[in-house]
Amino acid sequence: MKQTRKTLGVLRSKSPLFTVIALVMMVNTGCGNPLMKELLRSPVEDYSVPPEPPVYAVGDTGPAGGIIFFVDTTDAYPGFNYLEAAPTDLGTSTWAINTYATTSISGTLTTMGSGAANTALIVGTAGTDAPAAYACDDLSLNGYTDWFLPSQAELNEMYSNRVSIGGFGIGGYWTSSETNSSYAWNQSFSGGLQGSYSKNLTYSVRAVRAF
Numbered sequence: 001m002k003q004t005r006k007t008l009g010v011l012r013s014k015s016p017l018f019t020v021i022a023l024v025m026m027v028n029t030g031c032g033n034p035l036m037k038e039l040l041r042s043p044v045e046d047y048s049v050p051p052e053p054p055v056y057a058v059g060d061t062g063p064a065g066g067i068i069f070f071v072d073t074t075d076a077y078p079g080f081n082y083l084e085a086a087p088t089d090l091g092t093s094t095w096a097i098n099t100y101a102t103t104s105i106s107g108t109l110t111t112m113g114s115g116a117a118n119t120a121l122i123v124g125t126a127g128t129d130a131p132a133a134y135a136c137d138d139l140s141l142n143g144y145t146d147w148f149l150p151s152q153a154e155l156n157e158m159y160s161n162r163v164s165i166g167g168f169g170i171g172g173y174w175t176s177s178e179t180n181s182s183y184a185w186n187q188s189f190s191g192g193l194q195g196s197y198s199k200n201l202t203y204s205v206r207a208v209r210a211f
Contacts, residue, residue: 056082059164064144064209069161070112070154077113080210083150085158085165086141089206093131095174095184095199100126102199104181110152116210118176119148132174136207147207149176152185152194154208159192172203 056068062084070083094101105125108118122133132149139147150158152175162168170190177185179196186197189204197203 058161062209063142063211065142066209067165069165069208070157079113082211083154083157084209084211086139086147086207086209088167089169089204090135090139092202092204093135093174094202095132096126096130097200098129100129100199102182105130105178108151108176108178110175110177110185112151112153112157113210115151115154115176115208116146116148118151122149122176122178132203132205133176135205139207144209146209146211148209149174149205150208151175152177152187155185155187156192156194158206158208159187159189162189168206169204172197174203174205 054063056062056071058068058071060068062068062082064084064086066084066086068082069085072081096103096105105122107121108114119133119137122130123137126133128134136147136149139145141147155173155175158165158173168189170188172186172188175185175187178199179185182199183196184199185194186203187194
């Protein structure tokens with residue numbers, strides 16, 4: 001009976017005409033059968049296929065109003081399919097202040113897909129004493145609050161697609177990848193050079209999100 005109901009559900013999801021045909025067939029093959037009566041009385045579950053999620057390309061506007069700058073075409077990152085950059089910078093700030101300007105926040109990585117975990121670690125450890133990461137973590141844009149400071153590899157991907165994203169300055173931008181107790185990775189958007197700079201210096205910040 002369960003399989004028959006599922007079949008009816010599929011038929012109904014396709015077209016009301018199919019449901020009518022199915023009911024007529026059941027009547028013609030034995031409406032007096034208790035199983036047929038039960039099927040005619042019971043509600044039919046909807047087994048219609050949900051719509052496919054939207055597909056994005058680099059340069060498209062993402063769901064949060066930012067710009068898509070990375071598409072995982074090889075399913076290399078199980079946690080997300082896209083990276084979306086905020087449409088504008090969050091201004092400039094230091095990477096860290098006070099004690100954390102010279103104290104290591106151990107555990108940050110440089111790889112693609114590590115920016116969100118880096119940011120959570122930095123903010124969870126230093127809070128507002130890590131202004132660049134905190135600004136990204138605190139961002140709310142178009143109802144989305146899952147923003148983070150990109151890792152070294154993620155920022156380099158942003159640099160590669162800077163024309164599609166737009167709005168960048170020509171100076172340096174912070175990453176969420178720490179080098180050591182006093183330095184963190186930074187990238188110039190005038191020539192793409194990546195380097196390790198003192199965490200108490202002021203550079204630009206652009207938030208990203210993964211989905």
